Amino acid sequence: MTQIILGVDVGGTTTKIVGYRQNKTLIGTLQVCATDQMTSLYGAIGNFLKTYQCSLKEVVKIVLTGVGASFIEDNIYDIPTYKVKEFEAIGLGGTKLVKMEEALVVSMGTGTAFVRVQNGKVNHIGGSGVGGGTLMGLASLLIDKRDSHVVATMGEKGNLGKVDLVIQDITHELIPSLPQDATASNFGLVKSGVQEEDIALGLMNMIFQTVGMMAVFACQNTPIKHIIIIGSLATLSSAQSILNGIGQIHGIQFIIPEHAVFATAIGAVTPYL
Structure with a gap:
């Protein structure tokens, strides 16, 4: 079974989500807008899995960042859930994209x-x-x-x-x-x-x-x-x-x-x- 790691940037009303296989291959990207962070977060995860035909059972880690990440205290769907500070994520993401x-x-x-x-x-x-x-x-x-x-x-x-x-x-x-x-x-x-x-x-x-x-x-x-x-x-x-x-x-x-x-x-x- 493919193992997937999700990265989620939880904004004020827009959530961006990316998925990677553990071999570092990008599966895809998606963004969702909603009236509150929690709805946006869970909507993004659900939409991503449906769009890219992935199973929740394949997700082994979820990593959160962004202003809305502070509202999450527990694991999501009992999947190990981690947080990265937004400014660190900005620096790491920008430099990763251009190598x-x-x-x-x-x-x-x-x-x-x-x-x-x-x-x-x-x-x-x-x-x-x-x-x-x-x-x-x-x-x-x-x-x-x-x-x-x-x-x-x-x-x-x-x-x-x-x-x-x-x-x-x-x-x-x-x-x-x-x-x-x-x-x-x-x-x-x-x-x-x-x-x-x-x-x-x-x-x-x-x-x-x-x-x-x-x-x-x-x-x-x-x-x-x-x-x-x-x-x-x-x-x-x-x-x-x-x-x-x-x-x-x-x-x-x-x-x-x-x-x-x-x-x-x-x-x-x-x-x-």
Whole structure:
């Protein structure tokens, strides 16, 4: 009988789950939304087993992380259940996905966490309230949209030149360290007649530029030149291109790996594989 280990990232209303065979082969990934953590957790396990045609008898370990893991005190379904601290899971998951031993892992969820993995150690170095919650709050107020993927799709048709002020708008002198089209002020050029698509792109640009620059600052005075972006916002269409622009200026490579949304769940299960 195949032995399976489940890694579960229990969020506020969304739970991400991954399954591995004990030979370290990934079975699959899945996420479930519910109104509370317990419903989300048990729903995720049930849906995962059904989706991938696995039996509960095959599950030999369950490893939890995330804010909702604190609500679980006992074994789940009498299966040995363990916990991994969320920041450790973020660091382990991000570096595992790109097969690196040294990097800054940036988890973009409702807010943003910055975790440095270096010399075999995982350190949470700080965080920011700027993240998916910021994007959704501002999008709701400004363009009456409440889905990040809808905002991102709208932004693909937007014109950033109608929203943001860039260097060449404020000076004709060349600045050696900055290209002329670098942002001088997010939303600093908004005028009447701006379209919703322009605002959507401006919001995306502001969120990713802010987080991207904070990540660059977190790498200063270290040898780290790779920043791994994980979490729900990492999958939005314009994320990579915006971050690449920052990386080119500062000599940093931003990486958005496959399964970025499930990186924390993957990190939770990693010590038990």
